[in-house]
Amino acid sequence: MLVDEKILISYGAINEKFKSPELIFHEGGIPKFYYQLASGRVKLNHIDSDGKEFIQTVLTAGQSVCELMLFIDEHYPVNAVVQTPVNVLKIPKMNFKKMLEDHPSISVDINKFLAERLYHKFIMVQNNASLNPEVRLEGILKYLKSFDDNQTPHSFEILLTRQELASTTGLRVETVIRAIKKMESKNMLKIENRKIFY
Template sequence: MLISEEVLIAYGAETEIFKSGEIIFSEGDIPKYYYQVVDGRIKLNTYNEEGKELIFAILERGLSVCELLLFIDRNYPVNAITFEKCTVLKLSKISFEKMLDENTQISRDINKFLSERLYYKYIMLENNSSLKPAVRVKGALDYYKSFTDDQTKFSYQIPLTRQQIASLTALRVETVVRTVKMLEREGVVKIINRKIYV
């Protein structure tokens, strides 16, 4: 949990419930709220000129949604769309700034979180520039495992379908399927009931 729900509510956060496939905000919208996932999953995506979906992140319980845009005057470069029914806490930008001003530890936690995400985004960018599908896929899997405290081998179930991994890595789904099987043979991942563990 990035910021405790109690603190967010104390500063005026409201609970919103979204259906599966609902848009929280769209590319080009002006950031007005801090969003934090209480339940469910949200994807940050765009579509290229051919209409192919590119997924930048999949956010789960406790994570914030594009909070970095609250610190600069820029419109959203992505869409935020729910994967399933989601509960989200929504705090106005003005209240978010007040909360940070009055809580130095929360401000430091946000800075640490942003720094970690930026670090892993650099890693993802480097991996996605590789011509080797295994490097791209492993990079995406490692990125998602980086959100969890338990880093022991095969302790984390990747919350992505093969199609979603393809959208994250700009690979074809067939290539992802072959690559995941290869990574399993090499002992990099474990597959249990079609779920990928790293």
């Protein structure tokens, strides 16, 4: 959990529930709240002018949703799309800033979280520049696993479908399927009941 729920509630957090495929916020919207997932899964995506989806990341319980937008005066560059039933704790932007002033250790934790995400995004962008589909896929798999405490091989279930992996890496779904099979043969990942473990 990024911020303790009791602290969020003490700063006016309310619980809000969403069902798939509802939006928590939409691209172009004005950031007004800090959102933290108490349960469920949310993807951050962008739909280009041709209607093609590009998935930035998938967030799970304990993670915050686009908190970086509360530090700048810009509109959301992505949609936050609910993938499974979600329970979100949300507090107004002003309460969020007050909480950070009152609790410097939370500010440090959020800065660390932002820095880790930015670092892994740099690596993912570098990998996505590769013509090798395995390199692209390994980049996103490493990024998704980076938020998990257990870093042992094949311990992390990838919650993205093959189509969503394609939308994240810019590859065709057929290419993703072939690359995943090659990666499995190299013991880079494991497939059990069609689920990918990295």
